[in-house]
Amino acid sequence: MIETTTESIDDFLHHKVTDRLVADVERVVRAAAAAEITPRFRQLAAHEIEEKSAPHDLVTVADKRAEEYLTRELAALLPGSCVVGEEAVAADPTTYEAIRAAAPVWIVDPVDGTRQFVHGDPGFCTLVALALDGVVVASWTYAPALDEFAVAVRGRGARLDGRVLPAGSPTPGADxxxxxxxxxxxxxxxxxxxxxxxxxxxxxxxxxxxxxxxxxxxxxxxxxxxxxxxxxxxxxxxxxxxxxxxxxxxxxxxxxxxxxxxxxxxxxxxxxxxxxxxxxxxxxxxx
The missing domain is CATH 3.40.190.80 (D-Maltodextrin-Binding Protein; domain 2)
Structure with missing residues (x-):
């Protein structure tokens, strides 16, 4: 992996990870879910569900089409970036190596919790992260069936539906x-x-x-x-x-x-x- 200085990450955050980009990515993620995921929730036909290389490792038409949508739109938002998506890597494992390259990379899981999605459980989400030289600089977590959207930007905090997220500490004395x-x-x-x-x-x-x-x-x-x-x-x-x-x-x-x-x-x-x-x-x- 190419060495990255703190200054280069800071420069990328300042000049590229703008409020507008953060909002644009949220818009794209919501649109991908609305077009390709939500309409298929609890509506999947048997032929739209497949097993991948391992038993119980499922993929659906929603996974594939949402990733195609996200790949197209995210790459357009940030010229010179590339996309590493779960389904693209399943088709060609060599594409995973882009995570270790110097170019900005979008890391995409179109439907995290595919098993839940297939079974009609709302506990699934779409995950997008933006990384540079192995450092994650921003992330988007969208649970469409739960109507929750979380965003984090390095050095700027984390928010859920606009509210600041403070993880806090465990309850003293509790398991x-x-x-x-x-x-x-x-x-x-x-x-x-x-x-x-x-x-x-x-x-x-x-x-x-x-x-x-x-x-x-x-x-x-x-x-x-x-x-x-x-x-x-x-x-x-x-x-x-x-x-x-x-x-x-x-x-x-x-x-x-x-x-x-x-x-x-x-x-x-x-x-x-x-x-x-x-x-x-x-x-x-x-x-």
Whole structure:
């Protein structure tokens, strides 16, 4: 990865990530959902649902068409940028490498929580993040069925429907509420690490849509997440949302999660730095 100075990120934020761009991206995300996702919610035909490479890893016509819409419109908003989308990478894995390149990159998950979407559960969302040289500078999280829209810009805070998001700290004396990866999608080593959370003072539960779990942390409804996979489209938007709400993230090695990969898994994102350190320590102890 090309080295990036703080000044170059600051310059990009000042000159490119303007209020107008932030608003334009929100408009595009809402339009993509209105055109390609919402009309198919609870209306999918059997032939519009497919399994990808792994059993239960679903993709629908809504995922594909929403990503096509977002890819076209987002690239037009920022000349010289590229798009890394979940469905495009499924078709050509080499496109994922753009996350590690120097050009600005839009990281897109058109329907995060496809299983919920297929089953008619409103717990799904569209995730978009903008990154430069591996640093996420802005993110958009839209849950159309719940009518919630969260935006974060590095150094400018996080907002949900225009209201500032303060993640706050866990309730003293209460069990930590932690959403975790499902055991079916973890290696044996990761299972052992996650078992570290099965201790007094912690209340783990299986996660739903990753994007909405991050939003729950950012709004203070959940204390932490502990995830065992590192695909950027699932995490980039939510990690910045949690950071800008006052939270923190750490891998099992005790360093922040990198969207470019190579992380010691599982990792955590939490409402505050102390909680992140505690959860990361439990993950390391369980390994």
């Amino acid at each position: 930590l509420r932690v959403a975790t990866s499902h055991p079916d999608y973890t290696t044996d080593d990761q299972k052992r690490a996650l078992l570290g959370l099965r201790t007094d003072g912690v209340a783990p539960r299986p996660c739903g849509s990753a994007g909405l779990e991050y939003l729950a942390v950012a709004r203070g409804d959940l204390d932490a997440v502990a995830f065992s996979w590192e695909l950027a489209w699932d995490h980039a938007a939510g990690l910045l949302l949690v950071e800008e709400a006052g939270g923190a993230h750490l891998t099992r090695a005790g360093v922040p999660f990198a969207i470019t990969g190579g992380n010691a898994l599982p990792f955590t994102a939490a409402r505050d730095a102390a909680t992140a350190r505690r959860v990361a320590g439990l993950l390391s102890a369980g390994a």
